[in-house]
Amino acid sequence: MDFVQLSENFLQALVAGLLTGAVYGLMCVGLSLIFGVMRVINFAQGDFMMLGMYAALYIFANLTGVAAPYLAALLAGPVVFVVGVVVHRLLIARVTGLRSTALDSEGHHAQLMLTLGIALILQNGGLALFGSSPVSIPTPLASSAWELGPMAGDRLSVFVNQGQTIAAAIALVTVGVVVLLLARSRLGKSLRAAADNPVAAIYMGIDVERAHRLAFGLGVAITAVGGGLLASVYPFQPYIGLEYVIVMYAGVVLGGLGSVAGAFLGGLGIGIVQQLSTLVLPNQLQNTAIFVVFLAVILLRPQGLFGRAVRRT
Amino acid sequence: MSAAPASHAPTVLPILGFGLVYALLTAFVDNSYHLLILTVVPVWAVMGLAWNLFSGYGGLVSFGHAAFFGLGAYFVALAQTAWGLSPWIGIPCAGAIGAVAGLVIGLPTFRLRGHYFALAMLAYPLALLYVFEWLGYQELALPMMREQAAAFMQFEDHRVHVLLALAMMVAAMLLTNVLERARYGVSLTAMKQDEAAAEAAGIDTRAWKLRAIVLSAAIAGAAGGFYAVVLLVVTPPAVFGMLVSSQALIVAMFGGVGTVWGPVLGAVVLVPLSELLHARLGDVFPGIQGVVYGVAIIAVILIAPEGVVWRWRDWRRRRQTIDLPSVGEAVLRPTVTRSASIRVPRTTTETVLEVRGLSKAFGGLRALQDVTLSVASGEILGVIGPNGAGKTTFFNALNGFLRPDAGSVIFEGRDVTGWSPHRLCAAGVGRTFQVVRPFRRMSVLENALAGAFVRHPKMEAARSAAYAALDRVGLAHLASTPAGGLSNRELRLLELARALAGGPRILLLDETLAGLAAGDVDDILDVVRSLAADGTTIVIIEHTMPAMVRLVDRFVVLDHGAVLVEGTPDEITTHPAVVDAYLGTKWRASRAGD
Incomplete structure (x- = not known):
């Protein structure tokens, strides 16, 4: 393989990495929002993403037009938001919030195990509801691409998948909206206050319980939109959440636990690592490459690449 | 368990x-x-x-x-x-x-x-x-x-x-x-x-x-x-x-x-x-x-x-406690013999612990600055100073919780700087905490047992060492009580027993008297004195000056992380710099009448 061929492969993988990475970044933002505000590690995040994929699938079935897959992905957000708020109210609120900040490790263990239980129910309940055969949201755009080039005297061109590009653009815009929402809106301010110091937030008249509920709902909804966007690119089944929960945690840890912008960059980085790994590793080991990056990051630099050593949010 | x-x-x-x-x-x-x-x-x-x-x-x-x-x-x-x-x-x-x-x-x-x-x-x-x-x-x-x-x-x-x-x-x-x-x-x-x-x-x-x-x-x-x-x-x-x-x-x-x-x-x-x-x-x-x-x-x-x-x-x-009438604690509580309230100053000069130029900074805060002092065998050394003077940081550097930035700690002739806490404990450095840290879900005996294994790996020996330590502080009658149910005085004694069970050569006591009533203070002072009499060296941080003056052989005053002055109780309580930095003018006024 000559140099031009090598660089074509590299550029192709890099573009694919950037496009998938943007969607991963969106998913990571959802997870990071939950951790940032509630200090809860949500093992079930991947399974809420799976719910988002199926929600998008069923909404898509009732829509027509070229934009249908993307509209369906966006509409999956509110559906999963409602599910998230209900799950929080019924289950998660009982082991989180102010009551658990007093409990050190044991409170956190209760939260971890509770979300593990929710993950098991969603995965296996999904199997009964949706069946085990892989499905996907078909779009003609997924198989059409723009050609960049030819460059280097006609020998090098890079193909940019149209469907993935649109998905990445929607992800980017959604992240922008979330960042603005957190920075500017009253809701965003109350979320940040609840994250920074829940006790002080209560004294300032902020309903921390409600802030947590909204953060959880928003967090799973954002990840669900990411899932909906992926659904038009890759086939999925009810157990898909497990693969992506590690992808998401890898991204969030890479970006620094709890930082929203860092989470997006971390997800982007994981997308690039995953796609570049295909240049040297067989396809089945893509996820193993992510695990290796994930373990390396938490062992060597647990505050993340973009995080500071000590930070509250 | x-x-x-x-x-x-x-x-x-x-x-x-x-x-x-x-x-x-x-x-x-x-x-x-x-x-x-x-x-x-x-x-x-x-x-x-x-x-x-x-x-x-x-x-x-x-x-x-x-x-x-x-x-x-x-x-x-x-x-x-x-x-x-x-x-x-x-x-x-x-x-x-x-x-x-x-x-x-x-x-x-x-x-x-x-x-x-x-x-x-x-x-x-x-x-x-x-x-x-x-x-x-x-x-x-x-x-x-x-x-x-x-x-x-x-x-x-x-x-x-x-x-x-x-x-x-x-x-x-x-x-x-x-x-x-x-x-x-x-x-x-x-x-x-x-x-x-x-x-x-x-x-x-x-x-x-x-x-x-x-x-x-x-x-x-x-x-x-x-x-x-x-x-x-x-x-x-x-x-x-x-x-x-x-x-x-x-x-x-x-x-x-x-x-x-x-x-x-x-x-x-x-x-x-x-x-x-x-x-x-x-x-x-x-x-x-x-x-x-x-x-x-x-x-x-x-x-x-x-x-x-x-x-x-x-x-x-819960059913058993209802069925069984509880035995009155007073009946079982052993009497600790009170030793003389004023200690005879010691004369030995063999050095157990030597600290040279110890420094530690947290960011810009210099918590310890070039602390140098030595502790003689069997001595009771009091460490006093205002809040934030670096007293607990000093203990943390001595027992291995913190690695000092500079300086060295020599314990019984060995350089132990940077050793881990469990290794220092095995070498003979025991400590208690400012805020008590018992193992609340374990019984009193198990708490002492946890501290005994470092000296006695065998269960039987560890058990008798744990009992002996509990007996020494007067908690033997509570051996099977969960530590979570003890009073503050008992918790302080339990921490002391846990440290004692490991047979320490030197004990670092961090505000062991904090929050205790006058009668309880005497209980603990008696135990500390009897330990010193048996040859255990004691370094104690404490704010209760009247108790400290009766207890210690020598004081070290820390201020802003540095040794301000050291000397006998008499020298310290009349030292103008100490009165200004720590004791305050009220102290001066109250002592004026003595």
Whole structure:
């Protein structure tokens, strides 16, 4: 393989990495929002993403037009938001919030195990509801691409998948909206206050319980939109959440636990690592490459690449 | 966990009895599906017991025991396929492989805490899952050995499998039963409640975590190997999947962590439930097993987070306390003889501890600046100074919690700068804490025991050292009381006893008198004096000046992290700089009349 061929492969993988990475970044933002505000590690995040994929699938079935897959992905957000708020109210609120900040490790263990239980129910309940055969949201755009080039005297061109590009653009815009929402809106301010110091937030008249509920709902909804966007690119089944929960945690840890912008960059980085790994590793080991990056990051630099050593949010 | 009885018989017999009853019931079952359930119940009980030996006692939650289970299962299957190795040899080897995996995973992962540890443990089995799929072992069937069925554990009568599984389970229960009463259980339980206090009490927390994960992983590996033989087919999701790690954790949590019976009870209830529901409803509800475990873990967390066994023990204990009239404490409280209230100044000058140029900064705050002092053998040295003067930081640098930026600590002629707390404790540096840090869920005796092992590795010797230490501080009559129920005075004495049980040469007492009533102060002062009289060197931080003046031989005054002045009580209380920096003008006024 000559140099031009090598660089074509590299550029192709890099573009694919950037496009998938943007969607991963969106998913990571959802997870990071939950951790940032509630200090809860949500093992079930991947399974809420799976719910988002199926929600998008069923909404898509009732829509027509070229934009249908993307509209369906966006509409999956509110559906999963409602599910998230209900799950929080019924289950998660009982082991989180102010009551658990007093409990050190044991409170956190209760939260971890509770979300593990929710993950098991969603995965296996999904199997009964949706069946085990892989499905996907078909779009003609997924198989059409723009050609960049030819460059280097006609020998090098890079193909940019149209469907993935649109998905990445929607992800980017959604992240922008979330960042603005957190920075500017009253809701965003109350979320940040609840994250920074829940006790002080209560004294300032902020309903921390409600802030947590909204953060959880928003967090799973954002990840669900990411899932909906992926659904038009890759086939999925009810157990898909497990693969992506590690992808998401890898991204969030890479970006620094709890930082929203860092989470997006971390997800982007994981997308690039995953796609570049295909240049040297067989396809089945893509996820193993992510695990290796994930373990390396938490062992060597647990505050993340973009995080500071000590930070509250 | 309660104080260990002299004989193990009362706890061993129920385990053997349970195994016997289970085996007898098996004799009446010949439906092969029911026999399979009867086989996997003990397998998951063993997995729960393995998880419990590490996470249940030690408190570091593992979401990744599937890594050990899966490696064991694949080893047995591959060794039989490739080399014709019998599972009779393969399963013990699978245990050894699990142990090695535990060591390899534990060494780097124990640097992580809390969330990060849990996430890392989740990643290991999932990474292995993809590796084994890539290696092409999507479905590995064990070759049938009709000629030598028994030599390859492929018995015609599946009841033999039940008995083998049962034997593993009973062995794991007996092992847990022994370990929970031994140094293993006491050290891990102490670590789970307060890792820093455990280190200061001489427990090498890192070494115990490694021992625990190696042991736990070995059992999980052997269980995985046996599981492969029972199912005859190994697939990556079945042995490395999320449900494997979850099941180990859930059966233990359901029954009760940190107990012998908890994981077994969890497996006996949950495994048949999920299997039978799967058999009934599997075709309409394919994921029902996972849903059962999900619901079980949520129910346990919300309704009885401590598990069934602990619930039952609490209920039984409450009934017993109602039945038994409590013995008046005053009757049992031994009288501590009061020694003279003014100490005879010591004359020996042999140096025990020498601190040279010790400095420590936190960012821009210089908490310790070039502290130099020496402590003579048998001396009582008082360290005083305003809040934030660096007194506790000084202790933390002496007992190894902090590594100083510069300077050295020489203890009995050895340079011990930068040693870990448990190593310093073993060398003879004992300490107590400003805010008491007892192991609240353990009995008074077990608290002292946790501190005794550093000097007496043998249980009997440790037990007598612990009793002696409790007797010395006057808490022997409370030996079996949970530490969580003690008064502040008793907690202070308990911390003292825990430090004493390790036979310290020097004791660092951090505001041991804080928050005590006048009468209680005298109790503690008497103990401290009698310790010094027996040759233990004491360094004490305290704000209560009238008590300190009566107690100490010499004062060191710290201010802004530096030694302001040192001298005898008389010199210090009249020193103008000390009065300005610390004692205040009221003190001057009140002393003017003396």
